[in-house]
Amino acid sequence: MGCSTSALPNSASTTAAPGVGVGVGIGGNGGGPNAPLPPLDANEKDGSLLFCIKLRRSRMRRCSCGAVTLQQQNGDGSTGSATCGDNIMCNQVLLNPQQTKNESDYEKLSTGKKDSIVTVAALGNFTHSVVRRATGTGSTGTSGTSSSGGGRPGHRKSSLALALTPEDEPMDVYTRNLMDLKYPTVLPPNPQLKALLVFHKSDSICEVVTLACQRHQLDVTLVKSKEEALDTLQKSYATAQCYHLIIIDARSTKGLDAEHIARTIRHTHGHHLTTIIAVCKKSFFEKDDALIALLDAGVNRCIAETTNLAMCSVELKQILHSIIRPHNVMSTQQALYTALHRLKEVVLITDDLLRIQYANRATERLLNMRLDEIISKPLADIFVSDLSTISEQGKSIKEFDGILTVRRKNQEGIPMHVRVVPVACIGSAPTHLIFNFDIPGGGMDFIATLPQPKEAPRGSLHSVRRCSFDVRSIASDGLRRTSLAKLTSLPLEAPITKIINLLSQVQENCSADEARLIDKVLEFLKREGLYSPQMKEIRTDDPIATDLIGALLTGPSVYSSRRSSNDSIIRTGNSTRTAIVPAKMKANPIVMELLEESLSWDFDIFKLEEITDYHPLLYLGMEMFRRFDVFATLNIDENVCKAWLAVIEAHYHKSNTYHNSTHAADVMQATGAFITQLTNREMVMDRMDEATALIAAAAHDVDHPGRSSAFLSNSNNPLAILYNDLTVLENHHAAITFKLTLGDDKINIFKNLDKETYKSARSTIIDMILATEMTRHFEHLAKFVSVFGSEVEPRELVQSEEETSILMRRMLIKVADVSNPARPMQYCIEWARRIAEEYFMQTDEEKQRHLPIVMPMFDRATCSIPKSQIGFIEYIIQDMMHAWDSFIDMPQLITCMQINYSQWKKYDEQGVNTLADIMAKQPPVGNKPSNSK
Numbered sequence: 001m002g003c004s005t006s007a008l009p010n011s012a013s014t015t016a017a018p019g020v021g022v023g024v025g026i027g028g029n030g031g032g033p034n035a036p037l038p039p040l041d042a043n044e045k046d047g048s049l050l051f052c053i054k055l056r057r058s059r060m061r062r063c064s065c066g067a068v069t070l071q072q073q074n075g076d077g078s079t080g081s082a083t084c085g086d087n088i089m090c091n092q093v094l095l096n097p098q099q100t101k102n103e104s105d106y107e108k109l110s111t112g113k114k115d116s117i118v119t120v121a122a123l124g125n126f127t128h129s130v131v132r133r134a135t136g137t138g139s140t141g142t143s144g145t146s147s148s149g150g151g152r153p154g155h156r157k158s159s160l161a162l163a164l165t166p167e168d169e170p171m172d173v174y175t176r177n178l179m180d181l182k183y184p185t186v187l188p189p190n191p192q193l194k195a196l197l198v199f200h201k202s203d204s205i206c207e208v209v210t211l212a213c214q215r216h217q218l219d220v221t222l223v224k225s226k227e228e229a230l231d232t233l234q235k236s237y238a239t240a241q242c243y244h245l246i247i248i249d250a251r252s253t254k255g256l257d258a259e260h261i262a263r264t265i266r267h268t269h270g271h272h273l274t275t276i277i278a279v280c281k282k283s284f285f286e287k288d289d290a291l292i293a294l295l296d297a298g299v300n301r302c303i304a305e306t307t308n309l310a311m312c313s314v315e316l317k318q319i320l321h322s323i324i325r326p327h328n329v330m331s332t333q334q335a336l337y338t339a340l341h342r343l344k345e346v347v348l349i350t351d352d353l354l355r356i357q358y359a360n361r362a363t364e365r366l367l368n369m370r371l372d373e374i375i376s377k378p379l380a381d382i383f384v385s386d387l388s389t390i391s392e393q394g395k396s397i398k399e400f401d402g403i404l405t406v407r408r409k410n411q412e413g414i415p416m417h418v419r420v421v422p423v424a425c426i427g428s429a430p431t432h433l434i435f436n437f438d439i440p441g442g443g444m445d446f447i448a449t450l451p452q453p454k455e456a457p458r459g460s461l462h463s464v465r466r467c468s469f470d471v472r473s474i475a476s477d478g479l480r481r482t483s484l485a486k487l488t489s490l491p492l493e494a495p496i497t498k499i500i501n502l503l504s505q506v507q508e509n510c511s512a513d514e515a516r517l518i519d520k521v522l523e524f525l526k527r528e529g530l531y532s533p534q535m536k537e538i539r540t541d542d543p544i545a546t547d548l549i550g551a552l553l554t555g556p557s558v559y560s561s562r563r564s565s566n567d568s569i570i571r572t573g574n575s576t577r578t579a580i581v582p583a584k585m586k587a588n589p590i591v592m593e594l595l596e597e598s599l600s601w602d603f604d605i606f607k608l609e610e611i612t613d614y615h616p617l618l619y620l621g622m623e624m625f626r627r628f629d630v631f632a633t634l635n636i637d638e639n640v641c642k643a644w645l646a647v648i649e650a651h652y653h654k655s656n657t658y659h660n661s662t663h664a665a666d667v668m669q670a671t672g673a674f675i676t677q678l679t680n681r682e683m684v685m686d687r688m689d690e691a692t693a694l695i696a697a698a699a700h701d702v703d704h705p706g707r708s709s710a711f712l713s714n715s716n717n718p719l720a721i722l723y724n725d726l727t728v729l730e731n732h733h734a735a736i737t738f739k740l741t742l743g744d745d746k747i748n749i750f751k752n753l754d755k756e757t758y759k760s761a762r763s764t765i766i767d768m769i770l771a772t773e774m775t776r777h778f779e780h781l782a783k784f785v786s787v788f789g790s791e792v793e794p795r796e797l798v799q800s801e802e803e804t805s806i807l808m809r810r811m812l813i814k815v816a817d818v819s820n821p822a823r824p825m826q827y828c829i830e831w832a833r834r835i836a837e838e839y840f841m842q843t844d845e846e847k848q849r850h851l852p853i854v855m856p857m858f859d860r861a862t863c864s865i866p867k868s869q870i871g872f873i874e875y876i877i878q879d880m881m882h883a884w885d886s887f888i889d890m891p892q893l894i895t896c897m898q899i900n901y902s903q904w905k906k907y908d909e910q911g912v913n914t915l916a917d918i919m920a921k922q923p924p925v926g927n928k929p930s931n932s933k
């Protein structure tokens with residue numbers, strides 16, 4: 001738990017911000033404790049001083065004297081406010097735009113000298129009121145005499161100064177400096193800055209850092225361990241708070257692993273703009289490796305330890321200026337993008353070579369094109385008019401204003417009034433040109449009368465830009481979906497999506513009552529069951545592909561009629577396997593070296609299998625758990641996780657050539673790689689989602705008997721009886737995972753979760769494991785494509801954001817489960833060999849026991865492995881990989897898949913068919929799996 005600074009020594013000395021907020025603008029005030037009031041400037045008349053109040057919608061406002069004023073927005077627009085204190089002159093008064101009309105309201109608030117509202121100024125979207133401040137004795141200069149302010153008597157905080165950093169600025173009061181006006185940007189949010197200090201002991205260095213933070217009016221929380229730090233961040237996330245600055249003690253790795261903490265924080269949702277500082281030993285600065293490792297882990301700056309408060313304070317001040325302030329400003333760009341995107345006016349931005357870099361939604365509508373048809377195109381493609389004048393003008397940094405004819409898709413040109421503004425982003429030559437189109441007749445009505453693009457995803461190329469969101473917010477980020485545009489071209493759109501699209505369109509133009517009814521209809525239509533797959537017709541003359549695809553995608557009923565009378569029951573996994581946890585697992589340097597690459601797509605899982613003596617899941621699992629901080633998320637000891645992995649691994653059958661613990665480790669590895677890529681794309685899953693995804697991956701095939709569900713049904717296996725032939729294996733994998741886990745306290749990784757969290761984790765894990773069942777493959781894929789590739793907002797297609805997240809997690813594990821055809825070729829071939837061998841063994845047993853033969857073509861004597869792989873890729877893998885790549889942006893999946901596909905085609909042409917043929921061409925990777933249990 002984090003301890004508040006009140007527990008720290010000297011925490012009381014936080015009141016003043018010495019030497020900051022030098023008054024250089026309107027109403028500037030030195031702001032230091034003893035700073036004199038600034039001289040009157042040209043704006044002052046009759047002893048009055050002008051200053052700015054930015055009007056905001058928030059209800060709680062802090063007056064500069066430190067008290068909080070409550071603003072009540074009344075229905076009629078008037079504002080009822082409480083004053084800040086007992087007869088104290090308040091030098092900020094909280095106004096809304098309506099209030100500015102009513103000076104008397106304001107006067108009522110100022111119970112001392114009267115301030116008055118002089119004018120209202122508008123800057124961008126924000127309205128500012130210029131307020132004439134009463135001066136003279138008893139005025140604001142002495143407001144600090146209030147006991148409510150918490151400031152020293154006579155001290156006036158820097159609230160009226162032109163603040164240099166947000167922390168210098170008082171809440172809700174901004175003055176704009178010249179740079180802001182010249183290079184307009186959205187002013188950053190201006191909350192109380194919070195610092196999280198991670199020091200494992202409160203020594204003199206920690207004390208000095210704390211004091212320096214307090215000097216700069218940071219709200220400090222001190223924690224002593226990585227777990228506490230992450231816990232505090234997680235809690236702050238839940239309460240929509242944030243830490244702007246995190247300072248980690250990096251002086252020794254004994255107490256804290258600063259590098260790991262920094263990396264974890266940096267990968268945690270919402271922390272890409274958090275400033276992370278490492279306090280290092282002075283000696284670290286003599287050699288660069290330790291510091292570079294910290295910086296690579298996401299630390300913004302390393303500072304040397306010091307017991308000198310002044311030095312530390314200056315260092316901190318520089319950080320506030322040069323990192324935190326720009327980060328705060330950067331964080332506001334999202335608002336600008338959103339505003340631009342939603343603008344009814346047509347805005348388009350090109351680079352200096354007139355290639356389109358950005359187009360807002362209105363541009364799509366105007367041009368009747370989808371974003372992927374617009375972005376990166378030469379501007380000349382969308383104009384009939386000659387553009388040479390513009391480019392000439394652009395080079396000499398002049399604006400253009402004139403009539404140009406725009407070419408709509410498949411239509412004749414439309415003359416438009418176009419204004420072009422060149423902008424220089426770096427250097428003085430224009431790097432970008434902003435195009436603003438005036439619509440003839442004005443307004444959006446004109447655009448609405450134009451035929452609209454049929455399948456335009458409502459997004460922009462900025463989907464690829466870094467956007468802050470987690471999977472749950474996918475629904476609210478229209479931008480994100482552009483890269484999914486190509487999904488709509490997959491032949492998988494469920495008819496239901498079309499219906500919802502049409503109804504949503506009708507809804508826009510109907511009465512309120514009709515709209516309500518349509519809402520109800522939509523609610524029904526969004527229910528899960530209606531997303532029956534529009535299954536791709538299997539058009540293949542190849543009997544092997546037909547066999548395989550049929551067996552994978554069809555339910556058990558097909559086989560039930562083929563049951564033979566002399567079916568027997570096979571024994572399924574032994575639930576009392578003993579797990580051997582290698583005692584020295586950490587000490588093996590070869591394993592550790594290999595695991596360094598454990599998030600890479602070409603990770604050698606077969607080598608891991610070999611060097612861990614068939615314990616790849618234990619080693620890989622611990623590495624994944626460590627990397628994704630599962631121990632902290634589950635609040636569980638590492639040894640419990642280790643024991644859990646060992647038991648789960650022991651319940652995978654070594655005798656299976658494919659469905660063994662190496663496959664589980666492989667799926668877990670792919671899951672880790674996908675989570676990392678989602679994080680890179682800032683589509684962050686929360687920590688619990690990551691943990692449950694990894695657990696589901698590790699356990700998703702546990703106790704697999706090496707035979708398919710159809711085989712179990714055909715052979716009256718007790719599991720098939722238990723689960724009524726429905727999703728037999730996956731139900732068993734999920735059930736046995738929890739049976740094993742809950743059955744032994746020593747491996748119960750969930751034991752420290754509260755009831756609700758456990759319930760939700762359990763449900764996620766079960767859902768993910770069940771999603772690996774192939775009979776619902778097209779259903780899952782169709783829904784994923786429908787929701788993430790649709791032009792309709794995802795939230796309009798699903799019941800809830802949680803459902804969106806579920807769809808994503810299902811696809812994640814599905815792709816991980818059958819990612820082997822998209823792995824580097826040598827691994828892909830080895831997996832194909834292993835699955836073929838397992839299928840052959842099933843066929844052998846079916847023959848031997850006179851059971852129906854589920855895949856007759858998978859006979860070791862005759863089967864063509866390349867043909868089976870070609871079919872598998874064409875019918876199962878290809879569309880799914882494209883869909884997933886569109887979502888996650890991992891082009892190597894597609895590249896590998898295409899290379900493998902070509903290789904299988906080549907083998908097929910060469911007549912390289914049987915396992916023996918393949919082996920001759922491509923010897924197995926790693927050790928051959930043992931065939932004995």
Ligand SMILES: Nc1ncnc2c1ncn2[C@@H]1O[C@@H]2COP(=O)(O)O[C@H]2[C@H]1O
Nearest residue numbers: 772774817818820821831832835869872
């Ligand atoms: N390379 C492959 N070739 C053929 N079938 C495969 C291949 N990889 C995975 N599968 C099948 O896809 C199924 C996915 O779910 P399972 O792991 O239960 O069982 C898997 C295999 O039956």
